[in-house]
Amino acid sequence: MYFSTDTATTPLAKIPEGDLKDKWSNFKTQARLVSPNNRKNYRILVIGTGLSGASAAASLAELGYQVTSFCFQDSPRRAHSVAAQGGVNAMKNYKNDGDSVFRMFYDTLKGGDFRSREANVYRLAECSASLIDQAVAQGVPFAREYSGYLSNRSFGGVQVSRTFYARGQTGQQLLLGAYQAMMRQVHLGKVTCYSRHEMLDLVTENGVAKGILVRNLDTGEISRHGAHAVVLATGGFGKIYYLSTLAMGCNGSAIWRAHKKGAWASCPSWTQIHPTCLPQSGNHQSKLTLMSESLRNDGRIWTPRVKNENRKPQDIPEEDRDYYLERRYPSFGNLAPRDIASRAAKERIDAGHGVGPLKNAVYLDFKDAIANQGKETIVKKYGNLFTMYEKITGINAYEQPMMISPAAHFSMGGLWVDYELSSSISGLYVIGEANFSDHGANRLGANSLLQACVDGYYILPQTLPHYLAQLSKSEKPDTNTAAFEESENQMRTQLRELCQINGSKTVDHFHRELGKILYDKCGLSRTEKGLTAAIEAIRSLRQEFYQDLKIPQNENGINEELEKAGRVADYLEIGELMCIDALSREESCGAHFREEYQTADGEAKRNDRDYAFISCWKSGDPSPVLIKEPLHFEFTKPTERSYK
Amino acid sequence: MNFKLKIWRQENPKTKGKLVDYEVKDISADTSFLEMLDQLNETLILRGENPVSFDSDCREGICGQCGLFINGRAHGPLDQTSTCQLHMRSFKDGETIYVEPFRSSAFPIKKDLRVDRQALDNIIASGGYISVSTGQAPEANQTRISSDEVESAFDAASCIGCGACVASCKNGSAALFTAAKISHLFQLPQGKIEHKKRTQNMVKAMDQLGFGACSNTGACEVECPQGISIRHIALMNKEYWK
Numbered sequence: 023m024y025f026s027t028d029t030a031t032t033p034l035a036k037i038p039e040g041d042l043k044d045k046w047s048n049f050k051t052q053a054r055l056v057s058p059n060n061r062k063n064y065r066i067l068v069i070g071t072g073l074s075g076a077s078a079a080a081s082l083a084e085l086g087y088q089v090t091s092f093c094f095q096d097s098p099r100r101a102h103s104v105a106a107q108g109g110v111n112a113m114k115n116y117k118n119d120g121d122s123v124f125r126m127f128y129d130t131l132k133g134g135d136f137r138s139r140e141a142n143v144y145r146l147a148e149c150s151a152s153l154i155d156q157a158v159a160q161g162v163p164f165a166r167e168y169s170g171y172l173s174n175r176s177f178g179g180v181q182v183s184r185t186f187y188a189r190g191q192t193g194q195q196l197l198l199g200a201y202q203a204m205m206r207q208v209h210l211g212k213v214t215c216y217s218r219h220e221m222l223d224l225v226t227e228n229g230v231a232k233g234i235l236v237r238n239l240d241t242g243e244i245s246r247h248g249a250h251a252v253v254l255a256t257g258g259f260g261k262i263y264y265l266s267t268l269a270m271g272c273n274g275s276a277i278w279r280a281h282k283k284g285a286w287a288s289c290p291s292w293t294q295i296h297p298t299c300l301p302q303s304g305n306h307q308s309k310l311t312l313m314s315e316s317l318r319n320d321g322r323i324w325t326p327r328v329k330n331e332n333r334k335p336q337d338i339p340e341e342d343r344d345y346y347l348e349r350r351y352p353s354f355g356n357l358a359p360r361d362i363a364s365r366a367a368k369e370r371i372d373a374g375h376g377v378g379p380l381k382n383a384v385y386l387d388f389k390d391a392i393a394n395q396g397k398e399t400i401v402k403k404y405g406n407l408f409t410m411y412e413k414i415t416g417i418n419a420y421e422q423p424m425m426i427s428p429a430a431h432f433s434m435g436g437l438w439v440d441y442e443l444s445s446s447i448s449g450l451y452v453i454g455e456a457n458f459s460d461h462g463a464n465r466l467g468a469n470s471l472l473q474a475c476v477d478g479y480y481i482l483p484q485t486l487p488h489y490l491a492q493l494s495k496s497e498k499p500d501t502n503t504a505a506f507e508e509s510e511n512q513m514r515t516q517l518r519e520l521c522q523i524n525g526s527k528t529v530d531h532f533h534r535e536l537g538k539i540l541y542d543k544c545g546l547s548r549t550e551k552g553l554t555a556a557i558e559a560i561r562s563l564r565q566e567f568y569q570d571l572k573i574p575q576n577e578n579g580i581n582e583e584l585e586k587a588g589r590v591a592d593y594l595e596i597g598e599l600m601c602i603d604a605l606s607r608e609e610s611c612g613a614h615f616r617e618e619y620q621t622a623d624g625e626a627k628r629n630d631r632d633y634a635f636i637s638c639w640k641s642g643d644p645s646p647v648l649i650k651e652p653l654h655f656e657f658t659k660p661t662e663r664s665y666k
Numbered sequence: 667m668n669f670k671l672k673i674w675r676q677e678n679p680k681t682k683g684k685l686v687d688y689e690v691k692d693i694s695a696d697t698s699f700l701e702m703l704d705q706l707n708e709t710l711i712l713r714g715e716n717p718v719s720f721d722s723d724c725r726e727g728i729c730g731q732c733g734l735f736i737n738g739r740a741h742g743p744l745d746q747t748s749t750c751q752l753h754m755r756s757f758k759d760g761e762t763i764y765v766e767p768f769r770s771s772a773f774p775i776k777k778d779l780r781v782d783r784q785a786l787d788n789i790i791a792s793g794g795y796i797s798v799s800t801g802q803a804p805e806a807n808q809t810r811i812s813s814d815e816v817e818s819a820f821d822a823a824s825c826i827g828c829g830a831c832v833a834s835c836k837n838g839s840a841a842l843f844t845a846a847k848i849s850h851l852f853q854l855p856q857g858k859i860e861h862k863k864r865t866q867n868m869v870k871a872m873d874q875l876g877f878g879a880c881s882n883t884g885a886c887e888v889e890c891p892q893g894i895s896i897r898h899i900a901l902m903n904k905e906y907w908k
Contacts, residue, residue, distance in 0.1 A: 081800040084800060096731055104728050105729065154806045155804065158856070160803075161850065164816070166810075168813050170812050171807050194728055202795035203795060203799075205794065205795060206797060209791040215787075217787070269724040270725060304694055306696070410726070413747060414751065416753075480800070531708075572711060574714070574716050579777075583717065
């Protein structure tokens with residue numbers, strides 16, 4: 023058995039009483055507060071400077087708390103939120119097309135295949151409108167109509183237009199807003215910001231978070247930081263698949279090291295494989311670039327009707343094209359949610375209808391959109407995406423269709439948090455993509471920017487003080503403790519040992535191998551047999567890693583290979599837990615597609631009787647322990663998730 | 667494809683660096699420039715040598731962390747393209763390629779091709795924002811902003827903070843970077859109130875951080891991966907002297 027189950031523990035989600043629409047106000051009304059003149063006495067560490075981290079650091083500092091912020095990039099402005107292209111969802115109903123907080127809540131809950139908490143998702147929708155106000159006030163240049171009012175577009179899995187966008191650079195512009203807000207606090211002396219610093223360990227005493235250990239990536243120096251609370255805003259770990267849409271440095275190390283100190287991990291196997299990415303074209307690639315989902319507003323996805331079609335796409339007549347998403351999902355068509363669109367692409371590719379040199383892609387065609395709307399309109403909407411596509415592939419997508427393929431993109435899973443965004447360790451909060459909370463088993467497009475911002479701007483600044491206010495007044499952060507000493511010794515030994523293996527294979531070799539195992543066996547579709555084989559393969563790869571890894575130089579000073587090795591060492595453990603998680607869930611839901619559990623027409627078949635729970639994994643020896651947080655649907659009725 | 671590389675190697679900020687020759691073979695034309703360096707590094711590591719240290723993160727042209735001087739141009743031979751978006755098909759088979767860091771007195775070299783660009787963050791900290799705290803914002807559609815105004819502000823806001831402008835400037839000036847932020851916020855109604863103080867503070871910070879003065883050569887505009895125009899510098903100067 024790869025895991026054990028603890029049925030005696032029931033996680034406390036701390037969902038406030040009351041009607042769905044009153045829960046968040048009820049929390050705020052009853053929450054403990056810290057008075058303005060006392061706030062400066064609290065030190066908060068925020069790890070990560072993406073949308074959730076930067077917005078949290080800025081908002082907490084504005085309230086008067088002392089914040090220390092860390093990022094591994096050379097500037098906080100480079101965190102990977104910057105790369106989000108398409109947009110951010112918000113319930114403004116500016117289009118008068120029937121949107122409401124409840125509808126947005128329901129779309130998100132259904133999009134996640136009823137595997138998230140009603141109360142969390144409702145709060146996300148409820149806070150969404152304020153975010154747009156805040157971003158506009160910061161100077162985020164969202165697209166406008168000629169009238170000067172804000173413009174919207176539509177994203178996958180919904181039938182209203184609630185996506186706000188800033189060209190194809192929405193993430194960049196939102197992040198710059200949050201980064202600038204944080205830099206304002208740096209200037210005011212309220213935030214201390216350390217770039218090129220990576221968290222090595224979470225330090226706890228008696229089950230309470232007391233601080234962290236960080237390594238200066240430029241000097242190799244290790245330092246201790248104590249605090250009243252630690253906030254992880256470290257993003258997703260989709261880079262575990264090696265080829266992914268993520269940045270080179272994205273990693274799961276901070277959350278994994280916190281997990282080893284007692285924080286539960288939830289549903290780590292729920293990875294969003296994004297349908298519109300550039301296909302793999304050989305072995306030289308270091309990443310698969312995402313092409314925004316917004317392209318599916320106007321682009322039509324198809325494959326040739328016959329297998330091994332050799333004609334150029336522009337020479338294939340209409341009757342020989344299979345617009346398979348429009349065929350299978352007539353009401354949502356090309357805007358079917360991501361998990362469904364990705365699986366449908368895989369089905370066509372596996373059936374021999376794939377296109378491109380490696381037959382591993384499908385076409386995304388703008389021929390009709392250009393004919394109907396004119397090239398100028400398409401240039402205005404997606405110009406930078408077309409330019410990017412041409413830069414990478416050398417192909418002009420105004421003249422022939424783009425070739426796209428699914429790639430690992432977003433981690434719905436992450437550290438378990440309660441309604442207050444607190445992990446299972448007291449004083450450790452987890453926000454943004456790093457947590458498991460609002461997206462269930464599949465995230466809807468344009469909801470990740472939203473969740474990161476809402477967590478950082480609106481939720482944490484209410485829930486963290488509620489925790490701080492009950493700490494004893496005499497408590498001061500102290501790094502001269504046995505716990506810090508032990509953690510530092512452990513981390514120094516670990517780094518030294520990695521450098522001393524002196525084997526014959528590079529870190530990237532191990533990372534690529536792990537990626538292949540996971541794509542193949544714990545990616546778009548999973549089986550019991552495949553997952554079991556994957557666990558064994560990962561275990562032997564891990565063993566080989568510690569025997570045959572080669573890292574040049576030592577742990578003092580800049581050593582990129584050592585940085586990567588630390589992350590891959592964690593990935594080799596996370597990967598195993600992902601497979602165990604996928605194995606333990608004997609149903610299909612959202613992005614988690616177990617081949618054994620599907621409907622007659624190949625859709626995910628949920629099992630609400632046995633699996634309507636969030637899997638919470640506790641680190642355990644010899645195997646991880648599964649704790650179940652049951653999901654209660656009081657205000658909705660889980661239905662079959664159909665987009666037909 | 668095969669290439670000869672001349673790469674700047676420098677152990678740390680204090681030591682003297684030099685160009686070192688390397689060769690890479692059998693590189694696919696679809697390989698990006700940084701992936702070519704990844705391949706070189708794997709070979710070096712397996713040979714027991716130290717890999718070339720360089721910066722990159724998103725590798726899709728938006729985070730601004732990559733930045734190499736390639737054959738004497740910031741981000742290489744293509745216009746409006748960051749280093750990570752440059753592919754080997756842009757070079758001739760057998761070509762000798764010079765690879766150097768973004769050099770400027772305000773960007774000390776950390777190691778090999780890595781430089782310290784923290785000074786750019788410091789310019790932003792000095793005033794590159796609208797001073798609005800979380801919760802203060804009015805309803806977003808209350809202020810109408812014409813599509814043209816927003817698009818024009820966006821042209822400035824699209825700066826990725828890579829520092830190519832500084833590295834390309836013979837004076838090491840950060841005028842384009844600073845002006846882009848000033849212009850982005852100045853062109854929006856919500857950013858106008860603070861613009862005088864913002865401009866004064868950011869220009870002052872730029873001078874204090876060791877960046878040179880702008881002498882309007884326009885090199886920055888040519889090398890900017892986002893194609894940001896020097897007309898923003900004119901706007902900054904006008905506002906500064908007003």
